[in-house]
Amino acid sequence: MSQPHLIIAAGGTGGHMFPAQALSEAMLRRGWRVTLSTDARGARYVGGFSHAVEIREVSSATFNRGGLLAKLAVPFRIFGGIFSATTKMMREKPDVVVGFGGYPTIPAMAAARLTGRPRMLHEQNGVLGRVNRLFAKHVSHVACGTWPTEVPLGAQDVHTGNPVRAAIAERAGAPYTPPGDWPMSLLVFGGSQGARILSDVVPAAVALLPEHLRQHLRIAQQAREEDVERVQAAYDALDMRVEVVTFLHDMPRRLSEAQLVICRSGASSVADINVVGRPAIYVPLAIAVRDEQTANARGPVEAGAAILMPEAELTPESLAAEIEKILTQPEAATAMSIAALSVAVPDATDRLVALVESLAANTTPSE
Numbered sequence: 001m002s003q004p005h006l007i008i009a010a011g012g013t014g015g016h017m018f019p020a021q022a023l024s025e026a027m028l029r030r031g032w033r034v035t036l037s038t039d040a041r042g043a044r045y046v047g048g049f050s051h052a053v054e055i056r057e058v059s060s061a062t063f064n065r066g067g068l069l070a071k072l073a074v075p076f077r078i079f080g081g082i083f084s085a086t087t088k089m090m091r092e093k094p095d096v097v098v099g100f101g102g103y104p105t106i107p108a109m110a111a112a113r114l115t116g117r118p119r120m121l122h123e124q125n126g127v128l129g130r131v132n133r134l135f136a137k138h139v140s141h142v143a144c145g146t147w148p149t150e151v152p153l154g155a156q157d158v159h160t161g162n163p164v165r166a167a168i169a170e171r172a173g174a175p176y177t178p179p180g181d182w183p184m185s186l187l188v189f190g191g192s193q194g195a196r197i198l199s200d201v202v203p204a205a206v207a208l209l210p211e212h213l214r215q216h217l218r219i220a221q222q223a224r225e226e227d228v229e230r231v232q233a234a235y236d237a238l239d240m241r242v243e244v245v246t247f248l249h250d251m252p253r254r255l256s257e258a259q260l261v262i263c264r265s266g267a268s269s270v271a272d273i274n275v276v277g278r279p280a281i282y283v284p285l286a287i288a289v290r291d292e293q294t295a296n297a298r299g300p301v302e303a304g305a306a307i308l309m310p311e312a313e314l315t316p317e318s319l320a321a322e323i324e325k326i327l328t329q330p331e332a333a334t335a336m337s338i339a340a341l342s343v344a345v346p347d348a349t350d351r352l353v354a355l356v357e358s359l360a361a362n363t364t365p366s367e
Helices: 014-029 042-048 067-090 107-113 131-137 196-207 228-236 251-257 267-276 290-305 316-327 330-342 348-362
Strands: 005-010 034-036 053-056 095-100 119-123 141-145 158-161 184-189 217-222 243-244 260-263 280-282 306-308
Touching: 005 014, 005 107, 014 034, 014 042, 014 119, 014 348, 034 042, 034 107, 042 053, 095 107, 095 131, 095 348, 107 119, 107 131, 119 131, 119 348, 141 348, 158 196, 184 196, 184 251, 196 217, 196 228, 196 260, 196 316, 228 243, 251 267, 260 267, 260 316, 267 280, 267 290, 267 306, 267 330, 280 290, 280 316, 290 306, 290 330, 316 330
Parallel strands: 005 034, 005 095, 034 053, 095 119, 119 141, 141 158, 184 217, 184 260, 217 243, 260 280, 280 306
Antiparallel strands: none
16 A cells, blocks of 8 residues: 655744644654645744655745735746646645645645645634635635634534644643742743734833742743844843743743743644643734634633733733732632643644544545
8 A cells, every 4th residue: 555645735824834743743653645835935934844744845925925016926926836736736646635724825725626635724723814714615624723713604614623743742731830939930922923012011011020029030031033132131120030032942841831921822822832731821913804813812711721911901010910910829820720721632633633534534536
């Protein structure tokens, strides 16, 4: 029997690539050949993928970037990518094609439909992205990372949860050390590109905390490159132990050691925090067109695992009050960590693998 072949189509942001990476790891372990179809932008996030995954760059584009000439070229770049992907797919006949969203998904998913290959989508957020919405009615399943997820009428949605990388899964349910009169870790990040509003507000909020609480805090904060110096200076003025970096390496360890996490509510971030089981303060991205980050945070917030702070309500004073409330009530903080675990889906990767293998075994390719 020939080696089964999975094509994963993903790109654009780490939010698409991290769950795609988790699925690739699992399918490689099960003896599948795995190809990642992405574009040049998505290729920046492939460092975590196994060397056994074939990285295939295709031409794609978005209307959201560039000037008039760039926008005029978008259809031609997309159609070029579809033609290339279709030609390869006719020759290779992959067993399953899974799209994770983002414009780099278009060529492979369009080619899968044109060639009648078994196909499905995975949507990380509580609201379908534009590309996944385009293909939702033309795939066997829309695997939903956040539940419930708004899908078009007629689409076959199924709750799988958001797969987390193996390194995160290894820390699932790591024992939580409640806050107290000992060193406490505060972890702050804003997604793959950092978040300016957190750079503006978090140091100012920390400055408003009682001195005895600040003395016990150890802070690791991600910031944009242009913000690192001023954020570090703000903390230096408080004479605190702080690490301000553009990228937080070893996120699994940092999450497992944290007493509190402050971050955007991107789907992968929420999934990681829930699987490890940590109290969180979520600040949804206000400019998100579909407000998907608010939807992503709804589950842990309703379970009592997290606090939701919209950007319009985020001030140094309001944030300081929430930080102090959590870090001075160890029993409540512990309850939040347990609540996070209650809404986690630690077997999300296994659920997604089962869908892929079922699709390969039982689906007759169709138009």
